[in-house]
Amino acid sequence: MASSCILFQNILVSCLNFTLLILSLCSFIPIILLRNHPTSLAVAFLTVSIVSLISSFVGASTHQSRSCFLARITLHVSSLTGQLMAVLMMFCREKHSLSLLISPRDPREAKALVRIECGVFMVMIPLQIMVLVLACVFHYYWVREFEGLDVERQGNTRVSTVVEVTKTSSDVKTMEMEEKMKGRHVQWVKTDFEG
Numbered sequence: 001m002a003s004s005c006i007l008f009q010n011i012l013v014s015c016l017n018f019t020l021l022i023l024s025l026c027s028f029i030p031i032i033l034l035r036n037h038p039t040s041l042a043v044a045f046l047t048v049s050i051v052s053l054i055s056s057f058v059g060a061s062t063h064q065s066r067s068c069f070l071a072r073i074t075l076h077v078s079s080l081t082g083q084l085m086a087v088l089m090m091f092c093r094e095k096h097s098l099s100l101l102i103s104p105r106d107p108r109e110a111k112a113l114v115r116i117e118c119g120v121f122m123v124m125i126p127l128q129i130m131v132l133v134l135a136c137v138f139h140y141y142w143v144r145e146f147e148g149l150d151v152e153r154q155g156n157t158r159v160s161t162v163v164e165v166t167k168t169s170s171d172v173k174t175m176e177m178e179e180k181m182k183g184r185h186v187q188w189v190k191t192d193f194e195g
Helices: 002-026 028-034 040-061 069-092 094-101 107-194
Strands: none
Touching: 002 028, 002 040, 002 107, 028 040, 028 107, 040 069, 040 094, 040 107, 069 094, 069 107, 094 107
């Protein structure tokens, strides 16, 4: 039961991270199509895409090892923050974003590309939140399971210590009984030979 649960967790997180990886790769296309030499705002959007790409790649490749939990969570949170800021910039200030991108393309085409980029980031946000929450839940579950194994191991150590102490005390009692029996046997042998 536990192995199938762990397998399901791994498949779920891998699928979500793989989807984020594909969306991160897709988020490069509209910005690159807007302008070959990106402006500072385009570089900021590309940076968000790169951080999202790295966080999804790291999340997909290291969900097996639990040692890098803080690094993965930090990457996911920074990616989520960048995505939220990019969506707010493109959605709330669309005209200002278009003027900062300075695209040589037709304004309607540039507007469509910015909306596509905004849509990709909007799809990435819930996926990123799900990956972040699942990573925390699975890590919490793993830590509780590990603590349970540690307590069980300590309990087994205590039981073995009690068993060893009991064996030692029973060995001492057995030796005392053997000495008493030896002493009585020696007394009987002495009285038989004397008599």
